[in-house]
Amino acid sequence: MNRTLILCAHGAESARGRGALAGLVNAVRREAQDLDVVDAFVDVQEPTVAEVVGETSGPRAIVPLMLAYDKPVSVDIVQASHLDPAVTVTPPLGPDWVLAEIGVQRLVEAGARSHDTIVLAADTATDSRAVGDIGKAARLLSAVWGGRVHVGTLGGPDTPLADAVDVARAYGQRVVVSTYLLTPGHVYDDIAAAGADVVTEPLLDGGPPDARIVGLVLARARSRGAWSPVGSDPGPRLAHQ
Template identity: 75%
Template sequence: MNRTVILCAHGSEAPRGRSAFAGLVNAVRREARDLDIVDAFVDVQEPRIAQVVAETVGPRAVVPLMLAYDRPVGVDIVQASHLDPAVSVTAPLGPDWVLAEVGVRRLFEAGARSDDTIVLAADVATDDRAVEDVSKAARLLSAVWGGRVHVGTLGGPDTHLADAVDVARAYGRRVVVSSYVLAPGAVHDQMVASGADVVTAPMLDGGPPDPRLVSLVVSRAQARGGGVSVGGETGPRVTHT
């Protein structure tokens, strides 16, 4: 009997966001045929994570398809996992070198240049761990990109994205927002409206999922023994094509 893995994401009201998430789930199913892959959500869409935990049996792992350890991971998903001691929760997808690599690919696709000012844009980060995760994501992106990366979020104690874009203009260069978001939808729409000259596509841009992103999800899904360390790889595998 295959082990069950629950891929849990934020729900989306946008059809393009739902389609992007479904495409990633299906790609993971094709890649990890030794696992029973089930999808779930923390909000907006059904089925909710608590419902999926209640309706499945045996040892199973929840993989948060989120880019930082934020409230949905630490509260919604963890609380749902407490409904059954056979359920474990892995680390979320980010921060991770793979996401930095995909982020740089999106920068190149958007036409970013070496003399642009780059601002990594993240969703609301309300607690210290989420803020640190976003900061680490910016450091990883900077290492792969080969230049300084600033940070702006859509809420929380860190610099608001619109303010970060305004500050970035002081450098007298184009401002390019690197979207640290998984799928299209309302969050990415807010990033597009931030006032930057260029805004990259999300990690999932509507086409086939980047194979590196699929492999990252599979590696989380196959992890055993209480989860994996966030961003635990030894270094970047830099590819610009």
């Protein structure tokens, strides 16, 4: 019996976003011949992660396709994993050096220059862990880019994106937003409307997924403990990097 790898995303409303997620799942499936790769969602799309857990059997690992901690998504994933002790949850995708490297590639593709002012833009982050993850993502991007990176979000205690763009403009250079999103959609549209001179594409831009993201998903799936039985533990917890 093959082990089942469940790739769990929040879900996408736009056709382009759904296509990007499907492309990633299919790419992982092609690379992981030893695993049964299925997708699952927390919101917007179906099937839900709880439904997938209920319809599958044997060893299963859930990889959260999240770039930062998301409490509602995390709660749903952990609750689904509690349905069967054979289900484990791996660390989420981000933050990670791989994503920072792809973020820099997106900057270069968008025409960013070394003297531009860079702002990492993320979705609403209200939880302190989410804010910490986004801050770490910005530090990783800064290290790979080789220059300062500001942070702006669409909501939460961090600097609002529009304000971050205004502050960045005070440096007197072009403002380039590095989009810290997995897929395109309405959140990306909101980021694009924040007033920056240049906005990069999301990590999945609708074309074939970057092989490094596929590799990162598989690294999470094959990380130590990813397939360890829960045993008497009250249930797996969403790992936090």
